[in-house]
Amino acid sequence: MARGQEALPPGDLFAYSAGFFRRGHVRRILELSGYRLRFGVPSHTGEIAVWGRTKYARRGHAVARWRDARLLTVEDAFLRSVLPGRSGAGGMGAVLDRSGIFFDTNVPSDLENILNQGDLFRPEKLARAARGVEALRQAGLSKYNAFSQAVLPEPGFVLIIDQTRNDASIRFGGADENSFRSMLTAARAEHPDARIVIKTHPETLAGHRRGYFSRQDCDKRTELFAASVSPWALFDRATAVYCVTSQMGFEAILAGHRPHVFGRPFYAGWGLSEDRQAIPRRARSLSSEALFAGAMLDYATWYDPYRDRLCDFETVVQNLAAQARAWREDAKGYQAFEIRLWKRRHFRHFFKDAGPRLVFARGVETVPSLPRPAMVWAGKLSEELATHLSATGQPVLRVEDGFLRSRGLGAELVPPLSMVVDDLGIYYDPRHESRLERSLAQAPGLSETALNRARELRLRVIAARLSKYNLKSQELPDFPAGRRLILVPGQVEDDASIKTGTGPVQTNRVLLQHARAANPDAILLFKPHPDVEAGLRAGAVEDAATLADFVVKNTDITDLLDTVDEVWTMTSLTGFEALLRGRQVTCLGAPFYAGWGLTRDLFPVPGRRDVTLSLDQMVHAVLIDYPRYFDPVTGLACPVEVVVDRLAAGTLPRGRANRALSKLQGVFASFAPVWR
Numbered sequence: 001m002a003r004g005q006e007a008l009p010p011g012d013l014f015a016y017s018a019g020f021f022r023r024g025h026v027r028r029i030l031e032l033s034g035y036r037l038r039f040g041v042p043s044h045t046g047e048i049a050v051w052g053r054t055k056y057a058r059r060g061h062a063v064a065r066w067r068d069a070r071l072l073t074v075e076d077a078f079l080r081s082v083l084p085g086r087s088g089a090g091g092m093g094a095v096l097d098r099s100g101i102f103f104d105t106n107v108p109s110d111l112e113n114i115l116n117q118g119d120l121f122r123p124e125k126l127a128r129a130a131r132g133v134e135a136l137r138q139a140g141l142s143k144y145n146a147f148s149q150a151v152l153p154e155p156g157f158v159l160i161i162d163q164t165r166n167d168a169s170i171r172f173g174g175a176d177e178n179s180f181r182s183m184l185t186a187a188r189a190e191h192p193d194a195r196i197v198i199k200t201h202p203e204t205l206a207g208h209r210r211g212y213f214s215r216q217d218c219d220k221r222t223e224l225f226a227a228s229v230s231p232w233a234l235f236d237r238a239t240a241v242y243c244v245t246s247q248m249g250f251e252a253i254l255a256g257h258r259p260h261v262f263g264r265p266f267y268a269g270w271g272l273s274e275d276r277q278a279i280p281r282r283a284r285s286l287s288s289e290a291l292f293a294g295a296m297l298d299y300a301t302w303y304d305p306y307r308d309r310l311c312d313f314e315t316v317v318q319n320l321a322a323q324a325r326a327w328r329e330d331a332k333g334y335q336a337f338e339i340r341l342w343k344r345r346h347f348r349h350f351f352k353d354a355g356p357r358l359v360f361a362r363g364v365e366t367v368p369s370l371p372r373p374a375m376v377w378a379g380k381l382s383e384e385l386a387t388h389l390s391a392t393g394q395p396v397l398r399v400e401d402g403f404l405r406s407r408g409l410g411a412e413l414v415p416p417l418s419m420v421v422d423d424l425g426i427y428y429d430p431r432h433e434s435r436l437e438r439s440l441a442q443a444p445g446l447s448e449t450a451l452n453r454a455r456e457l458r459l460r461v462i463a464a465r466l467s468k469y470n471l472k473s474q475e476l477p478d479f480p481a482g483r484r485l486i487l488v489p490g491q492v493e494d495d496a497s498i499k500t501g502t503g504p505v506q507t508n509r510v511l512l513q514h515a516r517a518a519n520p521d522a523i524l525l526f527k528p529h530p531d532v533e534a535g536l537r538a539g540a541v542e543d544a545a546t547l548a549d550f551v552v553k554n555t556d557i558t559d560l561l562d563t564v565d566e567v568w569t570m571t572s573l574t575g576f577e578a579l580l581r582g583r584q585v586t587c588l589g590a591p592f593y594a595g596w597g598l599t600r601d602l603f604p605v606p607g608r609r610d611v612t613l614s615l616d617q618m619v620h621a622v623l624i625d626y627p628r629y630f631d632p633v634t635g636l637a638c639p640v641e642v643v644v645d646r647l648a649a650g651t652l653p654r655g656r657a658n659r660a661l662s663k664l665q666g667v668f669a670s671f672a673p674v675w676r
Helices: 025-032 057-067 110-117 123-139 177-190 231-237 247-254 288-299 313-330 341-350 383-390 435-445 448-463 496-501 508-518 557-563 574-580 615-625 640-649 656-667 669-675
Strands: 012-015 036-038 047-051 070-076 093-097 157-161 196-199 222-225 238-243 300-304 309-311 335-337 374-377 396-401 418-422 485-489 523-527 566-569 584-587 628-631 636-638
Touching: 012 057, 025 036, 025 093, 025 300, 025 309, 047 057, 057 070, 093 110, 110 288, 123 247, 123 288, 123 313, 123 448, 157 177, 157 231, 157 247, 177 196, 177 238, 196 231, 231 238, 231 247, 238 247, 247 288, 288 300, 300 313, 313 628, 313 636, 341 628, 374 383, 383 396, 418 435, 435 615, 448 574, 448 615, 448 640, 485 508, 485 557, 485 574, 508 523, 508 566, 523 557, 557 574, 566 574, 574 584, 574 615, 628 640, 636 640
Parallel strands: 012 036, 012 047, 047 070, 157 196, 157 238, 196 222, 335 374, 374 396, 485 523, 485 566, 566 584
Antiparallel strands: 070 093, 093 300, 300 309, 396 418, 418 628, 628 636
8 A cells, every 4th residue: 555554544643742732733633534642652553643853753753662653753734824833823734644754765755655656647636636736826825825025036047945954854855054055056057147046935034944045145146035925936937946855846846847956855756856866766757747646635634724624635725825815915914994993893803914903094184104005995985085095105905895795784783704805996886997807807718627616606605595695584475477577676875886887777766667667577576675674774665566566575685586587787786696596687787797798788888898708707706806705713814615604504603792783773773874
């Protein structure tokens, strides 16, 4: 069997390092893998856990020799977290090796055995590996992922990868300080006319450990690149890559390079690198996809912190990409304007990855020249505030609720699970390009993997009967059979999407009149907006019963969409939710989903919308690319699939203060125009 003693089942696992007993991802991975952590002396059936090749691992090795016990060597997997472990970040996976450990070439490891003997060339496995590599490239993911938007070196350089001093992968990978000196000397000699760029290790940047190179190693054509950027961005610009044992050498192979390797890392010796040291045990020739399959699909054990279970590689990519996106976007911090008091606590949670503290400003008079972006609630960005903010020279970001928002209304002070942050405009205002509109325009270039994810998401949303607010519902009345059913969703008439995205039709009453005139034989169903039903916003139609056949109140929008044949709307999100379910949609305004070939448009849409989209291309842009999502259970940024799970389960926490304030708000609902 390729993984040595893998046939032996897990059981009691004895450890002599406190780190194994602390609550954390490693302990949980071991528990979910079937191990029971113990402290004591193992019997003949027990195993001993050690962490890598640290000094604390010597205790475990000594006991193993004494008791003739088996060893389980544990280490972080090749995709770990956003921040380094020394910054306190939990990991996404681990390797559980019963033969050795991947970075120690003194003895074979489970990974080496997999790469030597494993079934790595099945077409479906290689195809999955190719999709996995592309997913890492698209998300810019590496072991650590706290990457900034630094200015990259001009293309055409030779990349040298530094590491932290005395790292175990160097000591047990046949290398030392001289290996780094030899690497720099060789790169200069073999590329006499090229620029040399030395990439500093993330833990060196964070101040945790020193590297092997410093400014003293620079000359007229050698520079130290100390910014934290995605390795994929550097590989795209480099002409050659030199490394000792760094994981970036593995990633360079995945990026299409043939790195020059001066140690004996796990990825050397398979015919994919220029090796300065021979590794006789490795006689098999691998493709980059087979190498990836062995390391990422077969060797690593992956963990999903949101669902608290072991998972596959693809789930880890989605989870880590969501966390990395949040960190990268928030790293500079924000100064937030026009954010209501009740929302501020949630904002601090949602944008907690912001480097400098999130600062809330009171208004135009408080605009300072802070070196951070300005975040403004989109509907509250006045011309006066926009003028003051533009004078600071910092980006202005418009923020709004997302499209899978919550289980309950925002007007009832239920915090959102998704938000959009737009640096171009805002999705509901067609007068200007938004980040969503740009994403939609680029959607025809999506990969098959991305479209499959969008399709699975769409089917999951439909199966879970999810919408924006996911309200409890009364049963629908019985509608007459044999006639076309048309739903007319009411909107809040002072909503910004109506002010910016409609023309002659700007009220629910006029919308109903148009729908009735165009469809005299159909059964018209009018559903008032939930905020209007609650008396919190404008948009009531007093004579709705004379214009529609049925006025359906307190009903779940998904029940209606399952029943009707068509939707007539101004700019309501219900139009998009109807498209998800295959319903025909007629627009009398210019919502974000109009103009892409999926709707019947009776109002002019921007000429910028000049491509025809499939439904899943639209779903990917609208529900995956554009919003950000927050998991209230773990307190982490998350992918959309986690929010779908939370909404479907219906067990979302809600603060007592918000519940009390919501009830108080209901008392004063008739005065909503005043206090809102």
